[in-house]
Amino acid sequence: MALEKTWRWFGVKDSIKLSDLKQFGVEGIVTALHHIKAGDVWPVEEILKVKQEIERYGMRWSVVESLPVAEEIKIYSQKRAVAIENYKTSLKNLALCGIDTVCYNFMPVLDWARTNLHYKHDNGAESMLYDHNTFAAFDIFILGRPKAAQDYPKEVVDKAKIIFDGMSEEERNTLAFNIIVVTQGFINGTVDNAATFKEDFLYYLSRYADIDKPKLRHHLAKFLEDVLPIAEECGINLCIHPDDSPFPLLGLPRIASTEEDFEWLFNQYPSLNNGLTYCSGSLSVRTDNHLMAIAKRFAERIHFVHLRNIKKLGEKSFYESAHLDGVVDMYGVLKILLEEQKRRITEGRKDTRMPFRPDHGLKILDDFHKDSNPGYPLIGRMKGLCEISGLTLGIESAWKA
Structure with missing residues (x-):
């Protein structure tokens, strides 16, 4: 069948x-x-x-x-x-x-999380990637979620800081926008494409305190x-x-x-x-x-x-x-x-x-x-x-x- x-x-x-x-x-x-x-x-x-x-x-x-x-x-x-x-x-x-x-x-x-929406394969194909250290950089240093660093081992926090320091302001904003808006918006995302998307996102997270x-x-x-x-x-x-x-x-x-x-x-x-x-x-x-x-x-x-x-x-x-x-x-x-x-x-x-x-x-x-x-x-x-x-x-x- x-x-x-x-x-x-x-x-x-x-x-x-x-x-x-x-x-x-x-x-x-x-x-x-x-x-x-x-x-x-x-x-x-x-x-x-x-x-x-x-x-x-x-x-x-x-x-x-x-x-x-x-x-x-x-x-x-x-x-x-x-x-x-x-x-x-x-x-x-x-x-x-x-x-x-x-x-x-x-x-x-x-709903779901990826840190790179255009990950390049050796053969030229692209797919999506989730890198935990990069996500930690977003969570701790870009989003600035209160006490976020406590949720990660010290070695992850240290790697996340290195990643954050090596990013331009544009790269930081793009990462946040991709995680909060781009991957969510087409599937009934909680946060839409608003100028205050980071603040809105933090508010929704705070409701689960x-x-x-x-x-x-x-x-x-x-x-x-x-x-x-x-x-x-x-x-x-x-x-x-x-x-x-x-x-x-x-x-x-x-x-x-x-x-x-x-x-x-x-x-x-x-x-x-x-x-x-x-x-x-x-x-x-x-x-x-x-x-x-x-x-x-x-x-x-x-x-x-x-x-x-x-x-x-x-x-x-x-x-x-x-x-x-x-x-x-x-x-x-x-x-x-x-x-x-x-x-x-x-x-x-x-x-x-x-x-x-x-x-x-x-x-x-x-x-x-x-x-x-x-x-x-x-x-x-x-x-x-x-x-x-x-x-x-x-x-x-x-x-x-």
Whole structure:
């Protein structure tokens, strides 16, 4: 059968058109209502506009990525009740439109972090890089987060100071703008392109001053307690995305980074509607995450798959590599996912599509002449989709031999 081939599309403003995607085998689209502020209701009419546009090109709206969880829910503020009710209404409206898979995350403030959006490979390709010492330089010396230096070992602080001292003012501002605005703005970023983006960012961080890992876990548990009954009633699978990167940043706790985190999560609400977005790229950053063990253990709860690869540059530093070239055993991971798909078909489960998308991609060839969001070039992702599709065919063909 093969996992459903999907593609992340950022709506009508995306430089990559729906008419292009069908040409190279895309079956489903992964998208969101990016024009609606986090915490507001997704109206049926707006959902249908996007759904019908996708279907006009012979594809389906396979996964919502993401229905964002408002900061008011994460910090459990007085405005939480309204945001929760709006989330429930949005889930009901998605179900009315026939959409059954919703990816979300519970990362505080910063959705994902990279320090270089144009990392050059030896062959001329480009991808994104996260360097922990450079991020520390941003956190401690450029952003100036209070007491930030206490969150890093002395050797990291010393290296960060050297990096900071070697940067021009323009380079410092560019690094801050990329981390706070560029990587976040196209995915419902908390801070927009405002003149006060650093100050705004510090304000949002300050709201977590009294929230540690146990408290953020409690807030996630209460979120699940509120929304999962609606998901069950509507037939929607919710799937949390792992933290990116899967370790604490900016003094903020991380609660979806390890096998133990997911065990805790699924024990809170055992329903299979409480699921996982299996992201090989995010999970592989930690050397203590065993990707195939995680895939096997939580296979029945994997509702959506991001396939990406990385190469490590140290304990917490890495760059994104070609889909079949890096620390991820893509063959081993795919084999487990395909075995799970076969099991679901045998058991008669409805959720047998198991959509995957090539997550991020190298900028190559004509990608350099096109505008695209960071990590989302056309040809580099198409290359990854073709490689994964070929590997999938090989695994399935070997089973038939």
